[in-house]
Amino acid sequence: MNTPITTTDRLLLRSFKKEDGIHFFQMNADPEVIKYTGDTPFKDLDSAHTFIENYDAYTTTGIGRWAVIRISDHEFLGWCGLKYHPKERVVDIGFRFYQCYWNQGYATESAKAVIQYAFNTLKYPFLVAHAHQENKASHSVIQKCGMYFLKDFDYDGIPAKGYRIDNPDYTLKQITAEETWPVRHPVLRKGRPLEDVYMEADEKPSTFHVGMYYQNIIIGVASFMEDEKESFTGKQHRLRGMAVLPEFRKKGIAELLLKKGEDILKKKGCTLLWFNARIAAVSFYKNLGYTIVGPEFDIPLVGPHFLMKKELT
The missing domain is CATH 3.40.630.30 (Gcn5-related N-acetyltransferase (GNAT))
Structure with missing residues (x-):
């Protein structure tokens, strides 16, 4: 298993590895999981593996999305992490989980851990987040993490709400x-x-x-x-x-x-x-x-x- 980026009582976050392709394929094949994301299903499993192999955010920006692993049984639950947007010059936090793991606090728990990692280890002064206007579950997670509403805006053709959290240090x-x-x-x-x-x-x-x-x-x-x-x-x-x-x-x-x-x-x-x-x-x-x-x-x-x-x- 890759070296952990950060951990919580229940979860471990690590960088992606090739074997994670099956999880990306399966999650994106669920219409409910990608309903508000603007993403489409992978054409096949090989496409998902190729996506993982070509994922270069860790080397190009020093940050990225990370696999969320349940410590008790090493199950891959989903992903959570950071992404740099060069045009807007901001770092956002995002997450996605298998539907069977919704409503168990995993998204909130992992997102809070990522925020603390971004603030305490990486020393970012602030982070942003966004979610589709109608994605009530994601809005709830974002708000539980202490992020405050910024504005309504268009995100790649998707009507979204934007949020921000500032590093108190x-x-x-x-x-x-x-x-x-x-x-x-x-x-x-x-x-x-x-x-x-x-x-x-x-x-x-x-x-x-x-x-x-x-x-x-x-x-x-x-x-x-x-x-x-x-x-x-x-x-x-x-x-x-x-x-x-x-x-x-x-x-x-x-x-x-x-x-x-x-x-x-x-x-x-x-x-x-x-x-x-x-x-x-x-x-x-x-x-x-x-x-x-x-x-x-x-x-x-x-x-x-x-x-x-x-x-x-």
């Missing part, structure tokens, strides 16, 4: 300039004097800083300062010094910091945010609605950059 708030240094220095000015993290505009009344804390330790920062570029119009602010500690990257922290800053700027009446983006971060900013202005340029001791901007509406 994270806190996002405004901070002082000096409080940014423990992140700004090692990430953006590694190997250089501490004085290099100081920016003259840090202490101006119009400047503000936001920080993300994990268990009361700062792990991500961003600074927003009033600064006008002559070629731009409107009330402008500039983003500077955004950084996240390496072990907390690819978890959505930078996006949360940026959105927090955008919300504050909108309340202040700011209409445009601009900054010099490092080459490696350009795609991240593009996904959040920022556009490149002009050619690539170099900042001494830092490297190549692009000027980017976004209208705040």
